[in-house]
Amino acid sequence: MFVPRDLETARAVAFLVTVALTPAVALAQTDPLPSWNDTQPKAAIVEFVEKVSKEGSADFVPEPERIAVFDNDGTLWTEHPMYVQLAFALDRVKAEAANHPEWATTQPFQAVLEGDMKTLADAGEKGLVELIMATHAGMTTDEFQKIVSDWIATARDPRFKxxxxxxxxxxxxxxxxxxxxxxxxxxIVSGGGVELMRPWVEQIYGIPPEQVVGSSINTQFEMRDGIPTLFRLPQVNFIDDKAGKPVGINEHIGRRPIAAFGNSDGDLEMLQWTTLADGEQFGLIVHHTDAEREYAYDRQTEFGRLDKALDAAAVNQWTVVDMKTDWKVIFPSDLK
Incomplete structure (x- = not known):
């Protein structure tokens, strides 16, 4: 029998015995990012987290200041062939069409009902706002939350079903x-509607509703039959996109983040606000490059255009994730 003669040898033997007796699954669980390939983005994330969370480090950041902000569409979930909020609005138009016969001859509602996506696209942001005002307002916040919850539980993506x-x-x-x-x-700091996200984000992302910043419409307090309610009005309150994102962060969070994650030009100002400041910061862009497992797009797309922010990433040394190269899997179902 081999008997170690010094402490260092004893430690080495103990380590080898532990490794030999430890199941491979248990060893794999020590990797905090198992669905990431061992490429530069994963290494950059781990290096940053270790720097700011290790007490005594020159870059240590106290916990209350460790704020990380994430875009939603295209960063945390898919945004093609259209934003999920747009899919919701289209379904709401179809569901409410019987109560609005005028929509049959009024754009952009007519385009929705006839499946005319070209005319709908030509309506641009103005048309989208019209659809949202007509389908997201005129009800209480509780009523809207139920509609969203029912829809998100039953709606299906057209490609992945x-x-x-x-x-x-x-x-x-x-x-x-x-x-x-x-x-x-x-x-979450998203251009999407804040009340469209809040009913389900905690279950899916582990992010509570009070930690969601998004676009909103005006609401007003009303007493209805002795019951206090908040009623949603067909008026835009705040657009949490592009330059609006730093404003939303300041108003709702009250701290400048030290890490920001996005995927499009709509996230450019959020990344700039987060990373172009004193101290240790981290910026990351998800680049959609995998047409087989998801989608491939950047500078030429209507949804999630990545153009100015991609150029800015090189200048500001933000980490860019190549989905095809850097991710082992895309969706949770790919693990099965």
Missing amino acids: RPYTELVYQPMLELLAYLRANGFKTF
């Missing part, structure tokens, strides 16, 4: 959990 909540990105779910395990508070 699965609920939208199953088309979240497994690598980003792991990243959210990894950050929280290291003292970060994670927020």
Whole structure:
């Protein structure tokens, strides 16, 4: 029998015995980001987290200041062939059409009912706002929450034929959990409607509704039959996109983030606000490059255009994730 003659040898033997007796699955679980390939983005994430969370480090950041902000569409879940909020609005137009016969001859509603996507696209942002005002307002916040919850439970993506909540990105779910395990508070900062996201984000992302910043319409307090209600009005309150994102972060979070994650030009100002400041910061862009497992697009697309922000990433040394190269899987179902 071999008997170690010194402490260092004893430690080495003990380590080898432990490894030999440890199941491979248990060893794999020590990797906080198992769905990420061992490429530069994963290494950059781990290096940043270790820097800011290790006490005594020159870059240590106290827990209350470890704020990480995430875009939603295209960053945490799929945004093609159209934003999920647009799919919701289109379904709402069809569901309410019988109560609005005028929509049959009024654009952009007529285009929705006739499936004329070209005319709908030509309506641009103005048309989208019209659809949202008509389908998201005129009800209480409780009524809207029920409509959203019922829809998100039954709606299916046209390509993958699965609920939208199953088309979240497994690598980003792991990243959210990894950050929280290291003292970060994670927020969604999205151009999507805040009340469209709040009913389901905690179950899917582990992010509570009070940590969601998004676009909103005006609401007003009313007493209805002795019951206090908040009624949704057909008026835009705030657009949480592009330059609006830093404003929304300041108003709702009250701290400048030290990490920001996005995928499009709509996230450019949020990434700039987060990373172009004193101290240790981290910026990451998800680049959609995998047409087989998901979608491939960047500078030439109507949804999630990545042009100015991609150029800015090189200048500002933000980490760019190549989905095809850097992610082992895309969706949670790919793990099965």
